[in-house]
Amino acid sequence: MLEVEGLSKSYGDVQAVRGVSFTLAEGGSLGIVGGSGSGKTTAARIIVGLERPDAGHVTVRGHDRSSRRRGRAERLRRAREIQIVFQDPFLSLDPRLSATAVLSETLKLHFPDIDHTRRTTQLLDQVGLGEREATALPRQLSGGQRQRVALARALAVEPSVLVLDEAVAALDVCVQAQILNLLADLREQTGTAFLFITHDLGVVSQITDDLVVMRHGEIVERGPTRHVLGQPQHAWTRLLLSSVPKPAR
Numbered sequence: 001m002l003e004v005e006g007l008s009k010s011y012g013d014v015q016a017v018r019g020v021s022f023t024l025a026e027g028g029s030l031g032i033v034g035g036s037g038s039g040k041t042t043a044a045r046i047i048v049g050l051e052r053p054d055a056g057h058v059t060v061r062g063h064d065r066s067s068r069r070r071g072r073a074e075r076l077r078r079a080r081e082i083q084i085v086f087q088d089p090f091l092s093l094d095p096r097l098s099a100t101a102v103l104s105e106t107l108k109l110h111f112p113d114i115d116h117t118r119r120t121t122q123l124l125d126q127v128g129l130g131e132r133e134a135t136a137l138p139r140q141l142s143g144g145q146r147q148r149v150a151l152a153r154a155l156a157v158e159p160s161v162l163v164l165d166e167a168v169a170a171l172d173v174c175v176q177a178q179i180l181n182l183l184a185d186l187r188e189q190t191g192t193a194f195l196f197i198t199h200d201l202g203v204v205s206q207i208t209d210d211l212v213v214m215r216h217g218e219i220v221e222r223g224p225t226r227h228v229l230g231q232p233q234h235a236w237t238r239l240l241l242s243s244v245p246k247p248a249r
């Protein structure tokens with residue numbers, strides 16, 4: 001459903017992404033892992049449309065997203081194809097809007113004809129936010145609650161693909177586990193495909209079916225998550241795995 005083909009992007013002398021290709025099936029869950037500076041975020045930004053590639057294509061359900069966007073309707077249509085949730089929702093949430101307000105604004109934009117009140121309640125319920133959180137401003141919420149608001153906003157447009165760029169990295173392990181469980185449930189309920197960008201192999205092992213490993217802008221290994229983590233073929237993957245802290249005995 002999501003097809004990424006031959007993506008490349010340079011910044012001056014730095015080749016941030018080199019010939020990256022992969023596919024993500026409908027309702028699937030793919031992780032992109034790699035060390036700092038391996039090109040994960042650049043790839044994600046290109047996929048979402050925040051950055052233009054020097055070469056390559058991104059296609060969702062056969063629609064090529066690489067060409068320039070034309071007009072409001074096309075921009076909205078593309079937003080419904082792919083949504084992204086970042087590590088720090090503080091930066092992406094409007095500080096003046098409560099969860100209810102942000103959801104009704106998003107719904108009005110994308111679905112002007114539906115009953116927003118019912119859908120807003122449904123979305124808040126889906127991400128586990130209660131009445132108090134629904135009317136609170138982002139600064140009055142915890143990090144985990146803010147991330148739930150960001151998730152609800154992304155889900156409001158019923159995207160085919162949800163990109164999560166280090167979306168649980170800033171949360172403590174307990175909240176992280178709650179959000180990962182929530183994401184697994186949401187994937188089942190909505191059929192949205194998930195693309196997880198992370199440096200955290202613990203996260204991908206819990207939540208992804210397939211995995212690609214990036215290094216210096218290139219994919220060095222790929223396959224079912226269990227195989228890649230269980231029998232890593234590339235020296236770089238083995239190094240990433242060996243640097244995961246082991247639980248104390």
Ligand SMILES: Nc1ncnc2c1ncn2[C@@H]1O[C@H](COP(=O)(O)OP(=O)(O)OP(=O)(O)O)[C@@H](O)[C@H]1O
Pocket residue numbers: 011014015016034035036037038039040041042043199
């Ligand atoms: N806007 C930019 N201008 C110049 N160089 C950039 C820009 N964005 C990324 N880069 C460079 O491209 C390379 C890949 O960066 P990218 O952020 O994609 O890596 P990453 O794998 O997401 O790393 P991290 O896990 O640290 O966020 C890095 O060398 C980075 O310095």
